[in-house]
Amino acid sequence: MDNVLEKTGMKKSFGKSLLYTLPMFLITFMFMTGGKPNFSDPASALAVLTVFLLVNVLYFFMHYTGKTDRYRAVLFIIFALSLSYTLIHNMLEVRKSMSFSQADILECKIPFCHLVIPMMILPAVFTKSIIFPGSIIGGFANISSMVVLWLIATIVLGRGFCSWGCFYGGWDDGFSRIRKKPVIKKISELWRWMPFAVLIMVALTSALALMPTYCSWICPFKAVTEFEQVTSVESATKAGIFLSLFGGLVIALPVMTRKRTQCSFLCPMGAVNTLANKITPFTVKIDKNSCNECFKCVEVCPLYALTPADIKAGKVSLFCSKCGKCVDACPKKAINYGIRGIPAGTMKNFSRNLFLFVSFLFMAIFSAGSIISTFHGLLKLIF
Amino acid sequence: MKKVKIIAGISWAFLCLIMIIILFPGLNSFSVSVSKLPFMKLNPKYSGGEIAKQMITASCTLDIRKPVFNGFFKERNSGFVQLDWHGTIPETIKDSIDYDNDGNKDFCVLIDRKDSKTVLSPFNKKVKGVIISTPTSYGWAVRVGLDKN
Numbered sequence A: 001m002d003n004v005l006e007k008t009g010m011k012k013s014f015g016k017s018l019l020y021t022l023p024m025f026l027i028t029f030m031f032m033t034g035g036k037p038n039f040s041d042p043a044s045a046l047a048v049l050t051v052f053l054l055v056n057v058l059y060f061f062m063h064y065t066g067k068t069d070r071y072r073a074v075l076f077i078i079f080a081l082s083l084s085y086t087l088i089h090n091m092l093e094v095r096k097s098m099s100f101s102q103a104d105i106l107e108c109k110i111p112f113c114h115l116v117i118p119m120m121i122l123p124a125v126f127t128k129s130i131i132f133p134g135s136i137i138g139g140f141a142n143i144s145s146m147v148v149l150w151l152i153a154t155i156v157l158g159r160g161f162c163s164w165g166c167f168y169g170g171w172d173d174g175f176s177r178i179r180k181k182p183v184i185k186k187i188s189e190l191w192r193w194m195p196f197a198v199l200i201m202v203a204l205t206s207a208l209a210l211m212p213t214y215c216s217w218i219c220p221f222k223a224v225t226e227f228e229q230v231t232s233v234e235s236a237t238k239a240g241i242f243l244s245l246f247g248g249l250v251i252a253l254p255v256m257t258r259k260r261t262q263c264s265f266l267c268p269m270g271a272v273n274t275l276a277n278k279i280t281p282f283t284v285k286i287d288k289n290s291c292n293e294c295f296k297c298v299e300v301c302p303l304y305a306l307t308p309a310d311i312k313a314g315k316v317s318l319f320c321s322k323c324g325k326c327v328d329a330c331p332k333k334a335i336n337y338g339i340r341g342i343p344a345g346t347m348k349n350f351s352r353n354l355f356l357f358v359s360f361l362f363m364a365i366f367s368a369g370s371i372i373s374t375f376h377g378l379l380k381l382i383f
Numbered sequence B: 001m002k003k004v005k006i007i008a009g010i011s012w013a014f015l016c017l018i019m020i021i022i023l024f025p026g027l028n029s030f031s032v033s034v035s036k037l038p039f040m041k042l043n044p045k046y047s048g049g050e051i052a053k054q055m056i057t058a059s060c061t062l063d064i065r066k067p068v069f070n071g072f073f074k075e076r077n078s079g080f081v082q083l084d085w086h087g088t089i090p091e092t093i094k095d096s097i098d099y100d101n102d103g104n105k106d107f108c109v110l111i112d113r114k115d116s117k118t119v120l121s122p123f124n125k126k127v128k129g130v131i132i133s134t135p136t137s138y139g140w141a142v143r144v145g146l147d148k149n
């Protein structure tokens, strides 16, 4: 196997891997420390150092081993867990509860998340206003900065956002890795169109009700972030829906299928990001000349982005999140990261290096704040 | 043609690299620019509407906001008016409100802050009932349901 990797050039020597890690090392150092490490609080200095090392060691191993997904997934899953920890911790500290109150809604203090964006487009166009009780600018998770972050990340990564940027995706990604073999093997690939149906439904109902209906009624991640206080039958029903969808689509089905079922079958933002795959320069390409149609990649793809028909046609579908699982699994190294315009099977190393740098840098910096504050919180708990 | 495609693809990829590198240092200023776009303001359903008038007493101020009937296509028949009390608020609040500025009081609201009890006495058939009555970081807020016609 090592020989195959050496031959295709994905695996690098120790020194070369260090050299490739150097730019990541310098940029993440600047972002995490502001250029001046602060040792006055040992717990926060240790938290920053741990996250800084974690990020750079993972990136180093991507180059050294030639494997992508396993190292990406470590940071992606830690990001999801730490964001929920940070949010819940803040809620408990400030509000003594995981639920937000009517006053928080009236005062527009609800943290904004990117999943609201598809629902606010129609009202923004037709009513020239935002239908969310959050802060436009300033404060934690304000609307303007989340829009900027998501917009740039989606233009650059397309659906890659769903494996390198989204702070929810790590949940079902994590649960999909628990079993070695799936219990449920066959789910019709037609289901992968479901997020588009959800997108159309929530975009229309949100416009008509002037309320983000997905957040109010459907979002499974309310179970691990924050939700409305249960004070009525309506709010109890909503809490029931959030918990059932989280239990079913984020825990049970990913464990049984080894697929990211929430992201594949429900998330409306996943549908928008899928469309954005049309503009991003980064793709995953199949080299028909090397492929022996063993369909190992189809088996491992967590987002139903590959079907035997796609492989036969030599094209990865638009649903691809560039997680790298198929690239790592292909015994013939026939499936690789690519750049639009460059023919499949050529400039594989250059395309992978550039994509990894861009996508990992985004994830490292975007996730650093919440991972550092989680580590800091845990260190304070321990010592 | 093949060469042009390759050069275009690589250029686009490098442009994306630059976008990601400048995204985080520039996030604050990009966000401020985005926040100035014409549609980046909260819908009155969430902001509570513009302040229409203020009633100032010795210790506290009451903001009476414009009634909100916003809908997607056109105004709806049902909406609300929001009242916000700021400052040092007495244990019991009792205020009579003329929300439509016709010179007649439309309802009286009585709030017992200790028991969190709110009693609404409507003098106008368009006034429907209390939607929300809650303590806030600045004092107290009430939304009263209204019919437009």
Ligand code: SF4
Residues within 6 Å of the ligand: A161, A162, A163, A166, A167, A168, A169, A262, A263, A264, A267, A268, A269, A270, A271, A273
């Ligand atoms: S599909 Fe949705 S929840 Fe999943 S990673 Fe993408 S944006 Fe996040």
Ligand code: SF4
Residues within 6 Å of the ligand: A284, A300, A301, A302, A303, A304, A305, A306, A316, A319, A320, A321, A322, A323, A324, A325, A326, A327
């Ligand atoms: S096609 Fe490959 S890179 Fe794309 S989502 Fe599936 S496994 Fe990940």
